[in-house]
Structures are given as C-alpha cells and as structure tokens.
Amino acid sequence: xxxxxxxxxxxxxxxxxxxxxxxxxxxxxxxxxxxxxxxxxxxxxxxxxxxxxxxxxxxxxxxxxxxxxxxxxxxxxxxxxxxx
Amino acid sequence: xxxxxxxxxxxxxxxxxxxxxxxxxxxxxxxxxxxxxxxxxxxxxxxxxxxxxxxxxxxxxxxxxxxxxxxxxxxxxxxxxxxxxxxxxxxxxxxxxxxxxxxxxxxxxxxxxxxxxxxxxxxxxxxxxxxxxxxxxxxxxxxxxxxxxxxxxxxxxxxxxxxxxxxxxxxxxxxxxxxxxxxxxxxxxxxxxxxxxxxxxxxxxxxxxxxxxxxxxxxxxxxxxxxxxxxxxxxxxxxxxxxxxxxxxxxxxxxxxxxxxxxxxxxxxxxxxxxxxxxxxxxxxxxxxxxxxxxxxxxxxxxxxxxxxxxxxxxxxxxxxxxxxxxxxxxxxxxxxxxxxxxxxxxxxxxxxxxxxxxxxxxxxxxxxxxxxxxxxxxxxxxxxxxxxxxxxxxxxxxxxxxxxxxxxxxxxxxxxxxxxxxxxxxxxxxxxxxxxxxxxxxxxxxxxxxxxxxxxxxxxxxxxxxxxxxxxxxxxxxxxxxxxxxxxxxxxxxxxxxxxxxxxxxxxxxxxxxxxxxxxxxxxxxxxxxxxxxxxxxxxxxxxxxxxxxxxxxxxxxxxxxxxxxxxxxxxxxxxxxxxxxxxxxxxxxxxxxxxxxxxxxxxxxxxxxxxxxxxxxxxxxxxxxxxxxxxxxxxxxxxxxxxxxxxxxxxxxxxxxxxxxxxxxxxxxxxxxxxxxxxxxxxxxxxxxxxxxxxxxxxxxxxxxxxxxxxxxxxxxxxxxxxxxxxxxxxxxxxxxxxxxxxxxxxxxxxxxxxxxxxx
Numbered sequence: 075x076x077x078x079x080x081x082x083x084x085x086x087x088x089x090x091x092x093x094x095x096x097x098x099x100x101x102x103x104x105x106x107x108x109x110x111x112x113x114x115x116x117x118x119x120x121x122x123x124x125x126x127x128x129x130x131x132x133x134x135x136x137x138x139x140x141x142x143x144x145x146x147x148x149x150x151x152x153x154x155x156x157x158x
Numbered sequence: 159x160x161x162x163x164x165x166x167x168x169x170x171x172x173x174x175x176x177x178x179x180x181x182x183x184x185x186x187x188x189x190x191x192x193x194x195x196x197x198x199x200x201x202x203x204x205x206x207x208x209x210x211x212x213x214x215x216x217x218x219x220x221x222x223x224x225x226x227x228x229x230x231x232x233x234x235x236x237x238x239x240x241x242x243x244x245x246x247x248x249x250x251x252x253x254x255x256x257x258x259x260x261x262x263x264x265x266x267x268x269x270x271x272x273x274x275x276x277x278x279x280x281x282x283x284x285x286x287x288x289x290x291x292x293x294x295x296x297x298x299x300x301x302x303x304x305x306x307x308x309x310x311x312x313x314x315x316x317x318x319x320x321x322x323x324x325x326x327x328x329x330x331x332x333x334x335x336x337x338x339x340x341x342x343x344x345x346x347x348x349x350x351x352x353x354x355x356x357x358x359x360x361x362x363x364x365x366x367x368x369x370x371x372x373x374x375x376x377x378x379x380x381x382x383x384x385x386x387x388x389x390x391x392x393x394x395x396x397x398x399x400x401x402x403x404x405x406x407x408x409x410x411x412x413x414x415x416x417x418x419x420x421x422x423x424x425x426x427x428x429x430x431x432x433x434x435x436x437x438x439x440x441x442x443x444x445x446x447x448x449x450x451x452x453x454x455x456x457x458x459x460x461x462x463x464x465x466x467x468x469x470x471x472x473x474x475x476x477x478x479x480x481x482x483x484x485x486x487x488x489x490x491x492x493x494x495x496x497x498x499x500x501x502x503x504x505x506x507x508x509x510x511x512x513x514x515x516x517x518x519x520x521x522x523x524x525x526x527x528x529x530x531x532x533x534x535x536x537x538x539x540x541x542x543x544x545x546x547x548x549x550x551x552x553x554x555x556x557x558x559x560x561x562x563x564x565x566x567x568x569x570x571x572x573x574x575x576x577x578x579x580x581x582x583x584x585x586x587x588x589x590x591x592x593x594x595x596x597x598x599x600x601x602x603x604x605x606x607x608x609x610x611x612x613x614x615x616x617x618x619x620x621x622x623x624x625x626x627x628x629x630x631x632x633x634x635x636x637x638x639x640x641x642x643x644x645x646x647x648x649x650x651x652x653x654x655x656x657x658x659x660x661x662x663x664x665x666x667x668x669x670x671x672x673x674x675x676x677x678x679x680x681x682x683x684x685x686x687x688x689x690x691x692x693x694x695x696x697x698x699x700x701x702x703x704x705x706x707x708x709x710x711x712x713x714x715x716x717x718x719x720x721x722x723x724x725x726x727x728x729x730x731x732x733x734x735x736x737x738x739x740x741x742x743x744x745x746x747x748x749x750x751x752x753x754x755x756x757x758x759x760x761x762x763x764x765x766x767x768x769x770x771x772x773x774x775x776x777x778x779x780x781x782x783x784x785x786x787x788x789x790x791x792x793x794x795x796x797x798x799x800x801x802x803x804x805x806x807x808x809x810x811x812x813x814x815x816x817x818x819x820x821x822x823x824x825x826x827x828x829x830x831x832x833x834x835x836x837x838x839x840x841x842x843x844x845x846x847x848x849x850x851x852x853x854x855x856x857x858x859x860x861x862x863x864x865x866x867x868x869x870x871x872x873x874x875x876x877x878x879x880x881x882x883x884x885x886x887x888x889x890x891x892x893x894x895x896x897x898x899x900x901x902x903x904x905x906x907x908x909x910x911x912x913x914x915x916x917x918x919x920x
Contacts, residue, residue: 075746075747075748075749075768075769075772075802075813075815076746076747076769077744077745077746077747077762077765077766077768077769078687078744078745078747079686079687079742079743079744079762080687080688080743080744080745080754081687081688081689081690081742081743082687082688082689082690082713082716082740082742082743082759082762083629083690083691083692083740083741083742084689084690084691084692084717084720084735084736084737084739084740084759085626085691085692085694085702085735085736085739085740086691086692086693086694086717086721086733086734086735086736087693087694087695087696087699087733087734087736088693088694088695088696088724088728088731088732088733088734089696089731089732089733089734090730090731091730091731091732092730103697105695105696105697106695106697106698112653112656112657113657113660114657114695114697114698115664115695115728115731116728120730122730
C-alpha cells in the first residue's frame with residue numbers, strides 16, 4: 075500500500091519569540107496587540123532593547139516620549155537602546 | 159262617584175280596585191293560566207305546544223281585559239279630576255307590577271323551556287325566510303357565491319324532505335302558522351306589558367346560543383379571512399327578527415323614539431355579545447393563530463378589533479400563557495421550533511398590540527424557558543447566519559435595512575416619537591420594564607440572556623469552526639455576516655471576528671509567498687507534498703481543543719520547513735502547529751484500487767503508519783501516535799468502513815490489499831465521530847480551564863490550613879480570587895462538583911465534611 079498526500083491543510087498559531095508572555099508596559103499579551111491597536115502581528119510589532127527586554131513597539135515609543143531626560147528601559151532602568 | 163267624592167271616599171276607589179284585582183288574580187286567573195301551561199308537559203308535539211301556549215296567553219288576556227278596561231276608566235277619571243289618586247302613571251305601573259308579581263313570581267322550568275322552544279323555532283323560521291329571499295336574489299345574480307349557497311343549502315337541508323324552518327315534513331310545514339302564532343303571542347304580551355318579563359330571557363339565551371353555534375361552524379380553525387363583516391351582516395338580520403318580537407309590525411310604530419331605543423339597546427347587546435364570544439374563541443385559538451402567523455393575519459386583526467371593545471386582555475394573557483406552557487415549553491419540543499414560534503409570536507403580537515405589552519407579558523415564560531436550554535444561543539446564532547435548516551427568518555431579519563443597533567437601544571422614547579403620539583401603557587404593563595420595549599426581533603432574542611457577549615462568543619465559536627473546517631480562504635459569506643452583525647452589535651464587539659477573518663486572508667498571502675519560494679528551488683529539494691496552513695492569532699480565536707497527536711516524521715519535517723520559511727518572512731515570530739487540526743487530501747493506492755479521500759490529520763497519520771508495516775495492534779499505534787487507545791479505536795472505524803483495514807483478531811489491524819469480492823463486506827457500525835468534530839473546546843472544557851485557576855489556590859489553602867469545608871473554600875475563593883483582575887465567578891454547586899471530581903481523581907480526600915490533600919501530595 076502506498077499513501078500519496080495531495081495536500082495537507084494544517085492549522086497553526088503564530089507567536090512572538092519573546093522571553094515573556096505579556097508586555098511589561100500595557101500588560102497585554104504579546105501575541106495580542108497594544109491597547110491602541112486593533113490587529114496584532116505586523117500592525118503591532120514587538121521591539122527588543124539591548125537589555126533584552128521587549129515591548130509592544132507602540133508602548134515603548136510612548137514611554138520613551140514621556141521620558142524627558144534620559145531614556146530608560148521601564149523594566150531594568152538601564153539606558154534604552156534598540157537592539158538591531 | 160260624585161257621592162263617594164263628596165264623602166271624601168274617592169281614594170278608596172283605587173284601593174278597592176287593586177284589591178279586587180289582586181284577589182281575582184290570586185284565586186282564579188293565576189291557577190287557570192298555570193293549569194293551561196301545565197298541560198304542556200303531557201303534550202309531546204311541538205306544534206301543539208306552541209298552540210297551547212298561545213291559547214293560555216289568550217285566556218290570560220281575556221281574563222285581564224276587563225281589568226285593563228276599568229284601569230283605563232280609572233285613568234280617565236283621574237284625568238278628569240274626579241279622583242285625586244296617586245297619579246295615573248303610578249296606578250298603571252302598580253297594576254302591571256301586580257301582574258308580574260302574582261303571575262310570574264315563580265316561573266316553572268318547563269314554562270321557560272316552552273317559551274324558549276317557541277322563540278327559537280320562530281327565530282329559525284325567520285332566518286330561513288330571510289335567506290330564501292336572499293337565495294332568490296343570489297340565483298338572479300347567477301352563482302357568484304357558490305360557496306355561500308352551498309353552505310346555505312347544507313344548513314337548510316334543502317335536499318332533505320324536512321322543512322328547514324320547522325324541521326317537520328315538507329308537506330306538513332307549519333312555518334307560516336308558527337309565524338302567525340308568534341305574531342299573536344307577541345301582541346298579547348305587549349298588550350299586557352309582560353313582554354320583557356316573559357321573553358327577554360328566552361330571547362337572550364337563544365341569541366347567545368345561535369351566535370355560538372354559528373361561530374363554531376364558521377370560524378373555528380379558519381384564520382385566513384376576516385369574519386367581522388360577515389357577522390355584522392348576520393347581526394343585522396337578527397335585529398330584524400328582534401324588531402318583530404319587540405315592536406308592532408306596523409311601520410308607524412317603528413319610528414317612535416321608544417321603539418328605537420329598545421332596538422338600539424338590543425343591537426348593542428347583541429354586538430357586544432358577539433365581540434365577546436368571538437374574542438374568546440380567538441383567544442382560545444391564539445396559539446394556533448400565532449403558529450400560522452403570516453397567513454392568519456386576518457384573524458389577528460379581528461381579534462384586535464374585538465379586544466378594543468371588550469375587556470379581555472387579562473383573559474388573553476392568561477390563556478396564551480397557559481397554552482404556551484402546555485404546548486410549547488416542554489422537553490419534547492426542539493429549541494429551534496420554540497425559537498421559530500417565538501419569532502412568529504413577536505410578529506403576531508406586534509400586530510395585535512403595538513405597545514408590545516402583551517408580547518412582553520405573555521412571552522415571558524418562553525424567554526425564561528429558553529434561558530434554561532443549552533443550545534438556545536447556538537440555535538439563534540445559527541439562525542442569524544442562515545445555517546439553521548428550516549427558516550431563514552432570522553437571516554432575513556438580519557439583512558433588513560436600517561437595523562436597530564443594540565448599543566443605542568436605550569435611547570429614550572422622547573426622541574423617537576412625536577410627543578403628541580404618546581399613548582399610556584395599558585394597565586397590565588410591568589412598570590419596571592416600561593423604559594424599553596423594542597419590537598425588533600433580533601434585539602428581543604438577544605435580550606433573552608440580557609447580554610450580547612454570550613451571543614458574540616457563540617458566534618465566534620461558530621465562525622471559528624466553520625473557517626477551520628472549510629479551508630477556503632476567502633469567506634465572502636462570513637465577511638458579509640460579520641459586517642451585518644457589526645451593524646447590530648457594534649464595532650467593538652465584532653472586533654475579534656474581524657481579526658479572525660483577517661487571519662484567513664493573511665494566511666492565504668503567506669501560503670502564496672511560501673509556495674512561490676518553493677518553486678524557485680531545484681526539483682529534488684521541493685517538499686514531497688504541498689502544505690498550506692491557516693495561521694491564527696491565538697489571542698483572538700476562541701480556545702482550541704487540545705489533543706495530543708504525534709505525526710509521522712515526514713509530515714513534521716514539512717511543517718518545520720514551513721515554520722522556517724515563516725520565520726524568515728516574519729522576523730522574530732514562529733509557529734505553533736496544532737497537529738490534530740486540519741484537513742488532508744490523500745490517495746490510498748492499494749494493489750487493486752485507489753481511494754481518494756479527505757480526512758482529518760489523525761486519520762491520515764494512522765494510514766501513513768500502515769505504509770511501513772501492514773499490521774499494527776491498537777496499543778502499538780497508540781504508542782507512536784500518542785493518542786489514547788479509546789479515541790484511537792473510534793478513529794480506526796473510518797478505515798474499516800472504507801475497506802482499507804480489517805480488524806482481525808480484535809485490536810489488530812491489517813491492510814486489505816486485495817478486495818475479496820466473495821467475502822461479504824463486514825458491516826461496521828458507523829460511530830458518529832463527526833458530532834464531536836468541533837475544533838473548539840466545548841463550553842464545559844472552557845469552564846474546566848477556568849476552574850483550574852481555582853485549583854492552585856485551593857491547593858495552597860489546603861497546604862496551609864490542612865482541612866477545610868466546602869463553604870470555607872468557597873468564601874475564601876470569593877475573597878481572594880474573585881476580586882482579581884480576571885473575575886471568574888463560581889457558585890457553590892459548581893465548586894462542589896469540581897472538588898468531587900478532584901476526589902474521584904484522587905487528588906483530594908473528602909471525609910467528615912472537610913476536604914484535605916492526600917498525604918503524598920503535600
């Protein structure tokens with residue numbers, strides 16, 4: 075007997091490769107989106123800092139805008155630098 | 159008389175007259191009359207009866223005539239001023255009262271029966287004559303209304319040898335005679351002023367009976383046309399007969415105001431009676447009327463008309479309520495049928511009572527009952543999306559233009575309607591709910607549960623199910639449905655569903671991307687089969703059923719390759735495969751035949767394993783696939799059914815390479831595997847998940863406090879857990895069930911009314 079697969083329709087869910095489940099700023103799931111967004115994924119991406127913490131991009135940008143003097147990571151208080 | 163007057167004795171005259179009359183009445187006339195009547199009981203023949211009746215009254219009249227004459231004389235004297243008197247009118251009234259009092263103080267039953275018989279006979283004859291006239295006219299007009307005629311002849315028994323009027327043989331018909339007697343009797347009674355006393359009751363009974371009879375014949379079970387006009391005409395005929403009873407036949411008498419008022423009173427009475435009877439009948443039948451609604455509209459309108467004139471709302475409410483409870487709200491009725499009936503009730507009662515109060519009050523039991531059915535939401539949602547077999551009512555309702563948004567449903571009445579048009583609520587309205595009474599079917603259905611969330615969630619599950627079963631990536635119909643629902647429920651509520659649909663579109667794009675890339679590869683590096691995926695945003699889909707399944711190596715490799723490509727496409731993101739979900743198209747090539755099938759991944763995995771080894775036992779398979787034996791066994795049935803595998807001996811499966819024609823095919827019981835096919839976790843599973851959250855707390859509690867009663871656990875959970883950001887409610891019964899399950903699983907010990915953790919656990 076031989077079985078030939080003509081097509082396999084699979085189901086998968088995507089997820090961010092991150093070290094945490096929730097965004098430290100908005101407390102929403104990374105796999106969801108920040109409170110201002112409606113659609114997750116491409117439209118509400120994550121960004122990582124050099125301190126290895128990550129956040130919703132929209133969240134961390136808002137945070138950085140609010141910081142007057144020096145820009146820190148809200149989690150570890152190190153200077154915030156985007157990781158390339 | 160002058161002499162008497164001079165002696166101031168003229169007052170005595172009156173008294174003397176009265177006394178003589180009274181004694182005579184008591185002693186002679188009364189018994190004589192009743193004797194006459196008594197004879198009846200011995201005569202069986204109706205014709206004789208009525209003759210006797212007439213005779214008796216004639217006698218009575220003859221006896222009383224002298225008195226009446228002297229009464230007139232007295233009256234004249236009074237007028238002439240010869241007597242002071244208490245006034246002529248008074249005297250006359252006194253005399254008549256005495257007649258009534260003495261003669262008819264107590265009427266025997268048989269007498270009343272006679273009177274009734276007499277009148278009903280004449281009534282029938284009268285109606286018959288009337289109809290004859292009509293028939294002649296009808297014939298002239300040729301058979302325009304054949305139906306009408308037919309029913310007439312039926313009623314009248316035109317073919318039968320009996321006369322319709324007097325129901326005796328045609329040749330012996332005594333209709334005209336009866337009518338004559340009728341006329342005479344009426345005259346006598348009128349003369350004696352006894353008409354009201356003697357016949358009113360009989361006439362009323364007859365009329366009531368006739369109306370009821372006719373209605374029973376004509377209208378019962380017939381909802382598709384209006385009967386009001388027909389009966390109006392009929393009532394006019396009846397009034398004609400009444401005028402024969404109560405008025406002299408002479409045309410001059412008809413126009414006197416007194417006569418008019420009597421007639422008016424009677425007409426009023428008959429009409430009111432008719433409305434009441436008709437309304438009662440329709441109320442009794444309201445359930446069926448609602449069931450047939452769009453067709454039974456005339457009946458609803460009739461009922462509305464009658465209800466405005468009678469005071470029967472209360473009766474309607476209670477009767478409808480009990481009819482609903484008896485015929486609809488029991489376990490034998492499908493939920494979808496209840497919903498369908500509720501929808502037609504909404505439509506029908508909206509017609510009947512625009513204030514919607516009847517609907518609200520009478521249908522409360524339906525709403526209450528629907529709340530107890532588990533599949534109500536599912537049925538309604540299925541109806542909304544046009545999935546339900548049977549009625550597309552709800553789907554039509556949904557696509558209706560200008561829907562009422564549920565969000566703005568609370569707007570006050572003031573800005574909808576002109577204040578001039580405001581009508582107070584009927585008295586039976588529930589004052590607490592008067593603020594919002596919508597007639598919109600969907601909002602009514604949705605409000606059964608008081609919240610939209612349940613419906614949205616159910617819809618989401620339904621949508622997810624459908625998307626994951628169909629695997630067509632452009633779901634136009636779903637998109638349309640979501641758009642329509644968005645109009646109803648508001649943008650925010652449907653947001654999740656929108657993301658789900660977007661996922662489908664995105665997946666299609668990604669699949670296309672990946673396929674393009676594959677095509678650039680050299681031949682040998684291309685994957686052996688095409689793998690496409692639906693990629694979900696897990697946060698926005700309802701929780702998926704988790705099942706363990708280990709796929710064969712080649713499939714897993716393909717999936718990993720797909721994941722790699724995805725990761726390249728979307729930086730920092732990866733895929734989490736749901737192995738057990740999906741749809742596989744495959745060809746099974748056997749020695750003598752090839753089968754093309756679309757199966758679930760589990761089925762595919764099973765058959766793929768049979769490629770390497772043609773005989774497997776259930777336990778071996780269960781080991782490789784990581785699927786529990788029981789559910790695996792169920793899955794095997796598909797291949798047994800397809801004749802690809804055979805089970806021999808029990809628990810061992812072998813490929814049938816060559817079909818044996820002579821061997822009768824083994825009938826495999828079709829295990830309804832499909833019903834459990836929903837990809838979504840069931841409500842119960844979801845609840846379980848929620849309860850799992852409590853379990854950690856309970857474990858911690860019991861570790862610290864050793865043993866606790868059910869109530870303590872519940873109150874502590876309430877204190878700590880149910881106040882958190884994720885509010886999950888649990889009632890004490892649910893908790894008990896949950897804990898008992900844990901006891902059964904030996905994760906908990908229950909003794910002496912307290913729960914405790916088993917020793918080895920802590």
